[in-house]
Amino acid sequence: MKYVDQTLVHKRMNSRVLKNNILKQVFLIATLFGLAVLAILIFRVVTQGIAWIDWNFLTGKLSTFPEKAGIMGAILGTSYLMLIVIPVTLIIGVGTAIYMELYAKKGKLQSFIATNISNLAGVPSIVYGLLGLTIFVRVMDFGNVVLAGGLTLSLLVLPIVIVAAQEAIRAVPGHLSEASYGMGATKWQTVKKIILPAALPGIITGAILAVSRAIGETAPLTVLGIPAFLLPFPEGIFDTFTALPMQIYYWTLDASLVDEYAYLAAATIIVLLVLLFILNAIAVIIRNKFQQRY
Amino acid sequence: MTTNSGSEKKSAVNVREMIAEKKRKRNFSALTEKIIPILLLIIASISILTTVGIIYTLLSEAFEFFKRIPIWEFISGTVLKPLSQEPEFGLLPLLNGTIISSVIAMLVAGPIGIMSAVYLSEYASEKVRKTLKPLLEILAGIPTIVYGFFAFTFVTPVIRAVFPAVEATNILSPGLVMGVMIIPMIASLSEDAMTSVPNSMREGALALGATKLETTFKVVIPAALSGIISSFVLGISRAIGETMIVTIASGSSKNFTFDITQSMQTMTAYIVEVSGGEAPAGSTIYYSLYAVALTLFVFTLIMNLLARYVSRKFREEY
The missing domain is CATH 1.20.5 (Single alpha-helices involved in coiled-coils or other helix-helix interfaces)
Known part of the structure; x- marks a missing residue:
């Protein structure tokens, strides 16, 4: 059967x-x-x-005539923003990561901060814009200047840097710090001279990814009230500014009126994407070069 | 003898000095050891301060709004006319726009994302996977403003060429583009969940004579379900919070409608429109920003907590 x-x-x-x-x-x-x-x-x-895209477009000022318009102001604005975002996120991000990984006792406070960070990563960027508008522009009365925009973007990308730095620190093998303690080094000496240098490639990779996120962010800046048409270049962090994504936004809105503005927006997008591509390439190179050194 | 003892004396003094200096250094370093943890704790608490700041600003300003507009009128109102002579602040048009755009996005991102995840995790060879995955992740790295430009200047005209009834600003086109934007997120998270299913389970199914497809749908996906669901929930949360694509491509019509060929405004787009100028601080329309943002924040927070709960609670341990 x-x-x-x-x-x-x-x-x-x-x-x-x-x-x-x-x-x-x-x-x-x-x-x-x-x-x-x-x-x-x-x-x-x-x-x-x-x-x-030509020399005039890259180095010129904005203009009411599309064929004369340039994006130097936006490039400068974005650069100034990054001058704030990079140091602020690095100091706060790495500091938080060191605390979470090496100093905090496993317990309620540590898990509270960890939950908090992962929730912050999920908050929509536009809400950060409102936070920036309320705290930095209105309460601290900076006005809609580079400093306010930079700090808002810093808070937005902070979770990325913290998580990347935490992972980099966690990946440093324990025997390195044990050897350091064995030589009589104190905890801070070990952190400063052994753990941080070993974790540096990972931290830098994370920071670059965070910066490339910040460069492309538009929504928080729209809330801060960045002027649509700004002729003078920003000269410091207390100047009003525009940024590359803001320029793309305004030109895209104008494209429904005049076709040329769509081409200007597209040209600005190319500049932005090239910038992001370079940053990501650097991150990949650093990651590959320093991968598994131990 | 004398010279010898002299040098001894000298060296004895030096040792004492060295000890003193060593002590000073040790005191200093002991001080640093005490200060550093405190300093680091202060830095770490900035992230908590950010949360407190967000919740406090949203709640306090929204509270001001609800003093003027009763909360029930806000939640159940179907008319939103913030700029008219007799302004009305109903949330439903915005909520409707947000939900419809998110549903369209998930109809694109859900199936395509999960099919990509199945292909990458079950079918693709290691070499193909290593080329396709980073390429797919480029999609996730493109700024949303670029997607907005793409939706407005390319996808909408293409849709209108096929269906002329569609308006120049509509919710369909940004919804579709938003879906494409979310594909890599769902694909990547679902693939992680599927890859972490142990091979022995696949081998068991294959040994029983199941095809790869049957193995995938009857063994791998059920085992990875918690991760897949949480990737969906995170995708929805991302769609709800997405701003620039809908702001650019869906216009600012505040009609309460279900017609996806028309312009609709999402909560995020409303915040951009209103904060972009015509809202003087202290006016009702200014406070309405915070009420809408609070709703948005609550929605995404629930989604994110839900995603974490699902992936923890229903995780199958092997």
Whole structure:
């Protein structure tokens, strides 16, 4: 007596294998769909904008005539923003990570801070904009200047730096710090001279990723009330400013009136994407170069 | 003899000095050891201060708003006319816009994200995976303003070429583009969940004669379900909080409608529109910003907590 009907199995086997093979292709197409959109997006932006990028565009001031407009003000504004974001996030981010990984006692306070950080990472960026508007622009009365924008963006990307720094510190092997203690070094000496230098590549990679997130952020800046049309270049952190994403935003809005503004927006997007690409390439190089040194 | 004892005396003095100096140094270093943890704790508490700051500003300003507009009128109001002579502040048009755009986004990102995750984790060879995954992650790194530009200047015209009834600003196009933006997030998190399913379970299914497809759907996905669901919830949270794409491509119509070919405003886009100028501090419309932001904050917070709860509570341990 046979429990398994071989003919039935053979009959069904083909359709099961066929289904598997078909769906495999469907899954592949789904994966490629995202990449196809990415390709269209980049192709579209480059074909629209590349002709508008010239020396005058990169170094010129804004203008009411699209063909004369330049984005130097936005480039400077973005650079000044990063001058604030980089040191602020590095100091607070690395400090928090050191505390969480090396000093905090495992307990309620530590897990409270950890939960808090992961919740902050999920807060929409526009809410950070309102926080910046209320605290930095209104209460501290900075006005809509580089400092207010920079601090707002710093708070926004802080969780990224903290988590990256925590992971980098955790990855430093324990025998290194044990050797340091064995030589009679104190805790802070060990942190300063052994753990931090060893964790540095990871920290820098995280910081670069955070900075590239901050460079592209638009929503918090729109809330701060950045002027749409600003001729003078910012000269310090207490000046009003515009930034690359803000410029893209305003030009995209104007594109419904005059087509040329869409091309200006596309040209600015190319500049922004090139900048992000360079930053990410640096992060990848650092990660690969220093990976698994121990 | 005399010279010898002299030098001894001298060296004895030196040793004493050295000891004193060593003590001073040790005191200093002991002080640093005490101060550093306190300093670090202060730095670490900045992240808590940020949360407190967000909650305090939202609550206090929203409270001011609810003094003028009763909270029930805000939540159940279907008319939003902040700038008219007799302003009305109903949340429902914004809530509706937010939910509809998020649903459209998830209809794109959910299936495509999970299919990408299945392909990357179950079907792709190691080499293919290592090329495709970073490429997919580029999508996640593109600033949202660029997606907004893309939705407004490319996707909307394409949709309108096929369906002329669609308006120049509509909720459909930003919803679709937002979906593309969220694909890598869902794909990456779901793939992590699927990869962490132990191989022995796959081998068991394959040894019983299951095809790869059956293994995936009957063994791997059920085992990784908590991670997959939490990636969906995080995706929804991301869609709710997304600002620039909807601000640019969906316009600022505050109509309470379910017609996706029309312009709708989301909560985030309302905040951008109102804070972008015409709201003098102290006016009701200014305080309405905070009431809307508070709603937004509560929604995303619930989603994020839910995602963490799901992935912890229902995780299958192997």
